Amino acid sequence: xxxxxxxxxxxxxxxxxxxxxxxxxxxxxxxxxxxxxxxxxxxxxxxxxxxxxxxxxxxxxxxxxxxxxxxxxxxxxxxxxxxxxxxxxxxxxxxxxxxxxxxxxxxxxxxxxxxxxxxxxxxxxxxxxxxxxxxxxxxxxxxxxxxxxxxxxxxxxxxxxxxxxxxxxxxxxxxxxxxxxxxxxxxxxxxxxxxxxxxxxxxxxxxxxxxxxxxxxxxxxxxxxxxxxxxxxxxxxxxxxxxxxxxxxxxxxxxxxxxxxxxxxxxxxxxxxxxxxxxxxxxxxxxxxxxxxxxxxxxxxxxxxxxxxxxxxxxxxxxxxxxxxxxxxxxxxxxxxxxxxxxxxxxxxxxxxxxxxxxxxxxxxxxxxxxxxxxxxxxxxxxxxxxxxxxxxxxxxxxxxxxxxxxxxxxxxxxxxxx
Numbered sequence: 001x002x003x004x005x006x007x008x009x010x011x012x013x014x015x016x017x018x019x020x021x022x023x024x025x026x027x028x029x030x031x032x033x034x035x036x037x038x039x040x041x042x043x044x045x046x047x048x049x050x051x052x053x054x055x056x057x058x059x060x061x062x063x064x065x066x067x068x069x070x071x072x073x074x075x076x077x078x079x080x081x082x083x084x085x086x087x088x089x090x091x092x093x094x095x096x097x098x099x100x101x102x103x104x105x106x107x108x109x110x111x112x113x114x115x116x117x118x119x120x121x122x123x124x125x126x127x128x129x130x131x132x133x134x135x136x137x138x139x140x141x142x143x144x145x146x147x148x149x150x151x152x153x154x155x156x157x158x159x160x161x162x163x164x165x166x167x168x169x170x171x172x173x174x175x176x177x178x179x180x181x182x183x184x185x186x187x188x189x190x191x192x193x194x195x196x197x198x199x200x201x202x203x204x205x206x207x208x209x210x211x212x213x214x215x216x217x218x219x220x221x222x223x224x225x226x227x228x229x230x231x232x233x234x235x236x237x238x239x240x241x242x243x244x245x246x247x248x249x250x251x252x253x254x255x256x257x258x259x260x261x262x263x264x265x266x267x268x269x270x271x272x273x274x275x276x277x278x279x280x281x282x283x284x285x286x287x288x289x290x291x292x293x294x295x296x297x298x299x300x301x302x303x304x305x306x307x308x309x310x311x312x313x314x315x316x317x318x319x320x321x322x323x324x325x326x327x328x329x330x331x332x333x334x335x336x337x338x339x340x341x342x343x344x345x346x347x348x349x350x351x352x353x354x355x356x357x358x359x360x361x362x363x364x365x366x367x368x369x370x371x372x373x374x375x376x377x378x379x380x381x382x383x384x385x386x387x388x389x390x391x392x393x394x395x396x397x398x399x400x401x402x403x404x405x406x407x408x409x410x411x412x413x414x415x416x417x418x419x
Contacts, residue, residue: 031101063192152212156205161186172273194228229256248272370406
């Protein structure tokens, strides 16, 4: 079953494997569809102008500056000659044309009846509108910009072939750090092919793990020459790149939108060469300075600790560690001697007192009296205990007595008392 798109108009039978259309029919139908589009305004860059003398028709190639897309434009030779300023390759134009399909060769072109070169004012206005759009999206915000590595292991450089910008970047970078490694990709830096080539080079360098920073460099030029570096597609690609990007476009007054999107803006390619790598002489001097500071700090710390140790060693406890012990030992011996003498004195004194008490006791005791010939007579009381007989009235005749003498005791019986 044929689809609705295959149903021809004007009574033509549907196209089938058994009933195919001839090429002329297909070409005619394509032409019918294209011619229905009518006139359109198209913007692009001119990449090729073919105007042979004596011919009535001129040919142009109109290219999209942000994509690898181009179309052929035909116009009258008079229209091309009357354009002011004269058209040249790379010029931005707005074309009023009608799509045309040439049946003989099956080619599509635009038949132009008006060509308007885009002036500087219009270009600047478009750039300003794009700048506000990108700024509103935050592509210029400082917080999204990535820092440039202090010493990248590899630097990618996108610039024109054998250009002064390439020489300035390489010479200045290698003068500062001779061991720096560059990967240079030469591209067009103006014209319709500049943006696609720069985008491809940017993607290649961004995917290289040995590249830590990418430099996009170009010398000075007119606004039209620097127009590719204000292209929206290029600006968004730089913002989305995973590798930091340095923009070094033109001279100090030049400021394409790429400068605002890039992670670092350098006023000139020479400045970019000085930015991406450190100065080996400065870093060597800084290392020597830091080493000297570290050496002085270490020596100061060692001197402080040495003085502290000397102070600790000069203390008596460390200068003569046995002296205090010997002093204390002498004091202990003196105290022991004093204690011994005090004890001996006390003991001697107590012995003397004891001897004196003993002498007094012996003098006052009955033993001494008994030794002089006296005796002590005792009797048993009613409770069976011996008591000293003090009176003859205390005992009766026949009472047992105990007579205590100096060298012992004898027993006796009381007789009749004598008067």
